[in-house]
Amino acid sequence: MIPGVFEYHRPGAVAEAVALLRAHGDEARVVAGGHSLIPMMKLRMAAPEHLIDLQGLDELRGIEIGAEIRIGAMTTQHEILTHSGLAEAAPIMAEAARQIADPQVRYLGTIGGNVANGDPGNDMPGLMQCLDARFTLAGPDGTREVAARDFFESAFMTTREEEEILTSINFARPTGGWAYEKLKRKIGDYATAAAAVQIAVEGGKVTAAAIAMTNLSDVPVLSAGAAAALTGTGCGPEAVKAAVDAMQADIDPVEDNRGPVEFKRHVAGVILARAIARAFERA
Amino acid sequence: MAEKMHLKLTVNGKPVEALAEPRELLIHVLRERLEITGPHIGCETSHCGACTVDMDGRSVKSCTVLAAQAQGAQITTIEGIGTPDALHVLQEMFREHHGLQCGFCTPGMITRAWRLLQENPDPTEEEVRFGMSGNLCRCTGYQNIVKAILAAAAELNAAKEAAQ
Numbered sequence: 001m002i003p004g005v006f007e008y009h010r011p012g013a014v015a016e017a018v019a020l021l022r023a024h025g026d027e028a029r030v031v032a033g034g035h036s037l038i039p040m041m042k043l044r045m046a047a048p049e050h051l052i053d054l055q056g057l058d059e060l061r062g063i064e065i066g067a068e069i070r071i072g073a074m075t076t077q078h079e080i081l082t083h084s085g086l087a088e089a090a091p092i093m094a095e096a097a098r099q100i101a102d103p104q105v106r107y108l109g110t111i112g113g114n115v116a117n118g119d120p121g122n123d124m125p126g127l128m129q130c131l132d133a134r135f136t137l138a139g140p141d142g143t144r145e146v147a148a149r150d151f152f153e154s155a156f157m158t159t160r161e162e163e164e165i166l167t168s169i170n171f172a173r174p175t176g177g178w179a180y181e182k183l184k185r186k187i188g189d190y191a192t193a194a195a196a197v198q199i200a201v202e203g204g205k206v207t208a209a210a211i212a213m214t215n216l217s218d219v220p221v222l223s224a225g226a227a228a229a230l231t232g233t234g235c236g237p238e239a240v241k242a243a244v245d246a247m248q249a250d251i252d253p254v255e256d257n258r259g260p261v262e263f264k265r266h267v268a269g270v271i272l273a274r275a276i277a278r279a280f281e282r283a
Numbered sequence: 284m285a286e287k288m289h290l291k292l293t294v295n296g297k298p299v300e301a302l303a304e305p306r307e308l309l310i311h312v313l314r315e316r317l318e319i320t321g322p323h324i325g326c327e328t329s330h331c332g333a334c335t336v337d338m339d340g341r342s343v344k345s346c347t348v349l350a351a352q353a354q355g356a357q358i359t360t361i362e363g364i365g366t367p368d369a370l371h372v373l374q375e376m377f378r379e380h381h382g383l384q385c386g387f388c389t390p391g392m393i394t395r396a397w398r399l400l401q402e403n404p405d406p407t408e409e410e411v412r413f414g415m416s417g418n419l420c421r422c423t424g425y426q427n428i429v430k431a432i433l434a435a436a437a438e439l440n441a442a443k444e445a446a447q
Contacts (some may be wrong), residue, residue, distance in 0.1 A: 001327050005285040008305035008351040031352075038347050039329060041306075051305070053352055078341070102417030104332060104395070107341035108348075187416045188330055 003041035006051045014059060014138050014167060017052055021163045022140050024050040030165055032074055033108035035101070036117045060112070060167055065089045071169045073112025077101070080111060090171075092178035092198065096127050099182045099194075115148075116166040118158045121190030125152055126212040126220035127180060130196035133171035139164040152219040176200035177283030181275035182214070183267050185258065191215040192258045193268040195275040199230065201283035206230045211243070211276075216251035216268055223250045226272070235280040243276060244269045292356055294319060295363030305351035309343075310334045312350045313360065321361035321390045325419070332418030335391035336360050342398045344417070361390035364397050372442075373397060373435045382431035384422035392418050396432045404443075405436060 011017040021028050029048035031037050032055075040046040054060060060074035065085040080086060081097040100123050101109060114124040115135065128135075128148035135146050140163055148169075151158050160166060175198075182194035194214035200207045209227040212220055225246030233239035253264035287302040294317060301316040313319045313336065322345055325333030329347040336345045337359035365371030373393045376382065383389045392415070399406065399414040406414065411432050412425070420428060 002308060002311070003306045003349070005304070006306060007285070008288070008349075010351075010354070034349065034352065035329065035347055038349065042327075051349075051351075055352065098413075102332075103399075103414055104335060104342050104344045104417040105329065105347075108343060 001042045003038065004044055004047040006041075006048055008051050008053065010053045010056045012056050014057055014165060017054060017057065017165055018138055018140055018163060020050065020052050021165065026162055028052055030054055032110040032113035033076065033105075034113075035105050035109045036113060036119060036122075054165070065173075067173060068170050069173055071111055073116070073166045073168055074110050075112075077106035077109050077111065077114070078103070081106060089173050090131070090178075092127065092131070092174065092180050092196065095178070096123050096180035096182075096196065099123065099180065099184070102188050105188070111169060112166045115151075115169065116158065116160060118152055118156045120155050120218050120220070121215050123180070123182065123191065123194060123214055126194065126214035126222075127196040128169065128171070129220050129222040130198055130210045130212040131171040131174055132210065133169050135166055136168045136170070137161075137164040138167045143167070145170075149222055155218040174198050176208070177279040177281065179275040179278035179282070181271045181278065183271055190258075193253075193264060193271045195268075195272045197272070197275040197279040199235070199276070199279040199283050201280065204234050206233055206235060206280070206283075211247065211272070213247060213251055213268060213272070216253045216264060218252075221247075221250050221252075223247045225250060230276065235276055240273050240276050244272050247272055288351055288354065290350060290354055292353060292358055294358045295360060303350040305349060307350040309336070309338075309345035309348040309350060309353045309358075312353070313345060313358070319360055319362055322394070323387055323390060325387065325391075330419065331388070331391075332395065333388050333391045335395045335418060337394060337398055340398075342395045342417070359394070359397075361394050364393060371397070372438050373400070373432070376431040376435040376438065377428070380427050380431040380434055382423065382428045383420075388418060388420045388422075392420065392428060396435070400432070400436055400439065405440060406433070408433060 028050035030052045060072045062072045064070040077097045114122045133148040177199045179197045183192045196212045198210045209230045211226040212222045226243040229242035229246045290301045323333040325331035327346045329344045334345045365374045
């Protein structure tokens with residue numbers, strides 16, 4: 001099981017990578033960690049004629065912690081999981097990363113690949129929507145920023161143009177309690193359902209909340225209704241039920257080998273209730 | 284047939300060269316071009332971890348790394364960790380604690396555990412299970428693998444203390 005024939009490129013600068021994308025159009029794909037793309041290439045479901053390996057682009061690596069947090073697109077899940085500054089500034093990142101794939105995959109799999117692939121099964125898209133992150137895309141005419149909440153159009157379709165490369169992710173340092181809760185059948189599986197929750201609390205009452213769900217639609221689902229249902233409450237059973245009901249109106253799961261629709265909706269409710277409880281407790 | 288690449292790698296401390304198509308997988312380069320057959324091909328779909336090797340200080344599944352991506356890399360395989368005459372402590376402990384039955388997953392298990400113990404020399408049982416969760420074994424039920432790795436950690440730490 002090996003991929004089809006391709007020409008391999010390892011550019012040394014983002015501009016060079018963009019020029020390669022421009023030259024080869026839809027015959028080219030960029031590869032970061034490769035743990036989504038290479039399996040697809042082995043199955044010949046992807047057959048790029050030009051493969052542009054981003055591993056030489058050191059400018060795409062690294063985590064910077066300030067009032068804003070900036071994560072280079074080539075930063076690996078392993079680096080996210082083990083970065084002490086990030087663990088303090090945005091602990092939900094490590095909580096999510098440790099539930100992604102397995103150790104070997106996390107050493108190579110990157111946050112940029114996880115986001116830009118647009119796979120509804122990936123965990124980072126929903127988390128980025130919860131954190132209201134912004135993605136920087138570099139293209140032939142310079143760079144532009146897109147909100148995570150506007151980035152995902154449908155399964156594997158995003159607002160990234162063919163000639164653009166995702167270079168970094170920025171988000172404000174989150175405040176309050178957090179939880180990334182995920183049910184998967186086994187290590188390495190995608191979520192049956194997952195929830196990213198951030199809750200700010202003052203005097204025992206929720207002042208702001210953000211809730212996003214993973215793998216329950218063809219795009220990540222930011223549930224403004226669920227967040228609104230919690231705001232002003234102490235996250236008691238009635239508020240949690242209202243949030244879960246609001247979330248149920250926003251998701252659109254389909255039956256697959258992880259179960260029928262009813263089961264997925266049930267799991268989504270359980271997972272969200274657990275995430276809210278843990279985030280509130282930590283707030 | 285695509286044009287072959289002139290690959291230059293360091294494998295188990297020795298510089299090696301090979302001609303391979305960029306699309307060949309690292310496991311194929313190691314096994315078929317360099318005749319390093321310690322890392323095994325299990326599932327070929329990045330699930331089982333039998334093909335685990337160490338690349339630039341990271342455990343990777345060499346069935347999901349292209350030959351081209353490995354250009355210039357430092358690779359360690361089970362052959363570089365111990366030899367039949369001088370077993371690594373991990374290998375000793377896998378033998379001692381029956382951490383293997385058929386042995387097919389063992390090179391990947393030990394290569395992964397070798398990196399895990401460098402990153403976390405004194406892991407808890409839970410940390411061992413978490414750190415080894417990318418390697419599947421169909422025989423042992425994992426209990427003795429975990430025991431062997433914990434015993435190896437204790438042994439390595441005792442040796443380190445004795446040396447100080």
